[in-house]
Amino acid sequence: MPPFKYxxxxxxLTDTERKSAPQDLFLEGDASLLLSGLKVAIVGxxxxxxxxxxxxxxxxxxxxxxxxxxVSGLAEGIxxxxxxxxxxxxxxxxxxxxxxxxxxxxxxxxxxxxxxKRNHLAVSQFPVGSPVTPKNFPMRNKTMALxxxxxxxVEAAEQSGTRHQGWExxxxxxxIFIMKRVVEDKGLTWPNEMVNYGAxxxxxxxxxxFLEGIPNVTARSNHATFY
Amino acid sequence: MLPFIKCATLLQYSPRGISEQSVRSRExxxxxxxxxxxxxxxxxxxxxxxxxxxxxxPFLHPGVTLVPMPRSAPRRATDLWPAFEIAEMLSSLSLGxxxxxxxxxxxxxxxxxxSKADERPxxxxxxxxxxxxxxxxxxxxxxxxxxLTLGRTSIAAASRIAExxxxxxxxxxxxxxxxxxxxxxxxxxxxxxxIGTIKYSEKTCKAHHKLD
Numbered sequence: 417m418p419p420f421k422y423x424x425x426x427x428x429l430t431d432t433e434r435k436s437a438p439q440d441l442f443l444e445g446d447a448s449l450l451l452s453g454l455k456v457a458i459v460g461x462x463x464x465x466x467x468x469x470x471x472x473x474x475x476x477x478x479x480x481x482x483x484x485x486x487v488s489g490l491a492e493g494i495x496x497x498x499x500x501x502x503x504x505x506x507x508x509x510x511x512x513x514x515x516x517x518x519x520x521x522x523x524x525x526x527x528x529x530x531x532x533k534r535n536h537l538a539v540s541q542f543p544v545g546s547p548v549t550p551k552n553f554p555m556r557n558k559t560m561a562l563x564x565x566x567x568x569x570v571e572a573a574e575q576s577g578t579r580h581q582g583w584e585x586x587x588x589x590x591x592i593f594i595m596k597r598v599v600e601d602k603g604l605t606w607p608n609e610m611v612n613y614g615a616x617x618x619x620x621x622x623x624x625x626f627l628e629g630i631p632n633v634t635a636r637s638n639h640a641t642f643y
Numbered sequence: 644m645l646p647f648i649k650c651a652t653l654l655q656y657s658p659r660g661i662s663e664q665s666v667r668s669r670e671x672x673x674x675x676x677x678x679x680x681x682x683x684x685x686x687x688x689x690x691x692x693x694x695x696x697x698x699x700x701p702f703l704h705p706g707v708t709l710v711p712m713p714r715s716a717p718r719r720a721t722d723l724w725p726a727f728e729i730a731e732m733l734s735s736l737s738l739g740x741x742x743x744x745x746x747x748x749x750x751x752x753x754x755x756x757x758s759k760a761d762e763r764p765x766x767x768x769x770x771x772x773x774x775x776x777x778x779x780x781x782x783x784x785x786x787x788x789x790x791l792t793l794g795r796t797s798i799a800a801a802s803r804i805a806e807x808x809x810x811x812x813x814x815x816x817x818x819x820x821x822x823x824x825x826x827x828x829x830x831x832x833x834x835x836x837x838i839g840t841i842k843y844s845e846k847t848c849k850a851h852h853k854l855d
């Protein structure tokens with residue numbers, strides 16, 4: 417496979433996608449994961465409930481079973497659970513980092529990050545040497561929405577940064593799911609707001625049935641020659 | 644509801660077929676859904692439409708108002724709108740003028756995620772979610788969509804427009820039709836220009852789509 421060139425990738429984006437696309441993307445690992453196959457992001461709280469961890473693991477295993485690449489942000493909590501479950505199930509995973517490729521946040525995720533760089537794919541829009549600031553993470557979330565065909569929000573507090581990814585996914589016309597029990601949580605307002613703009617309720621059991629209806633919108637096929 | 648509307652589609656795709664043709668048809672679907680309508684695709688669509696000009700003329704001509712079908716939920720200003728991208732492409736080929744007069748006031752479930760017909764939003768749910776804003780400039784309206792499956796959204800949208808403007812004629816145009824051989828769900832070809840009718844049954848409150 418030819419080396420990844422961000423300029424070529426950027427040129428293939430639609431005007432809608434370019435609006436929040438990063439200025440650059442740095443990759444370490446198997447670049448083919450970025451450019452082919454269905455990719456679904458599993459994201460959520462850094463301090464999840466036990467049920468949130470169980471859900472993230474179940475969703476990741478289900479996606480792997482159906483040949484889908486699991487995307488997440490390598491944050492504590494839901495992201496780590498999703499990456500680890502995907503790897504343990506023999507699947508493929510992409511980590512979209514809020515740091516440069518040579519930095520780990522949290523530091524305790526360094527071994528997992530190295531594993532992902534070695535055998536899967538780590539992606540960052542932040543050049544080596546650039547500072548890690550709170551602004552990085554909402555930007556990372558938008559990039560994660562861009563490279564994923566769908567996003568699943570497992571669990572997120574009212575002011576969680578995860579919501580940025582949901583809204584960006586809706587803007588891009590991607591499928592966005594929120595776990596049903598989170599939509600039904602009367603203590604939260606953001607889930608129903610997102611449902612009102614097109615987010616769909618999800619349980620782990622229903623995910624296989626929905627997969628057929630998720631278009632591979634990140635694919636770059638030359639379809640004009642097909643007909 | 645309107646008892647029927649005429650519909651036209653250019654291509655077809657198979658949701659579940661495993662043949663090379665069926666898999667490619669889904670790549671076409673995915674590109675349309677992503678709004679990937681480059682100049683190359685626009686040229687190809689123009690060729691197809693020209694090759695079938697007589698069949699398609701009632702749907703696509705300079706005097707028609709092209710109304711893009713809304714997404715399944717209310718749209719914010721910067722949200723991707725595949726049907727609008729298609730309508731703009733048609734307009735650039737002098738096949739009508741775009742009017743974004745049909746809006747989704749409330750969200751419905753995303754039909755594409757539900758393979759079973761009884762799980763998809765009903766005609767009434769779609770109808771209740773639509774509103775028509777602004778004046779429609781011509782008597783010929785073509786609803787423009789990316790995919791036609793059962794026709795529920797189409798008949799509901801057409802009925803909502805007809806309710807406000809009873810003198811207009813509403814038709815439906817979609818780039819893709821959901822199809823597959825009844826025996827195995829496979830496709831023989833992706834290019835298949837078809838004219839059909841979407842009919843609504845007052846008795847069952849259901850819509851179905853048939854080839855003319």
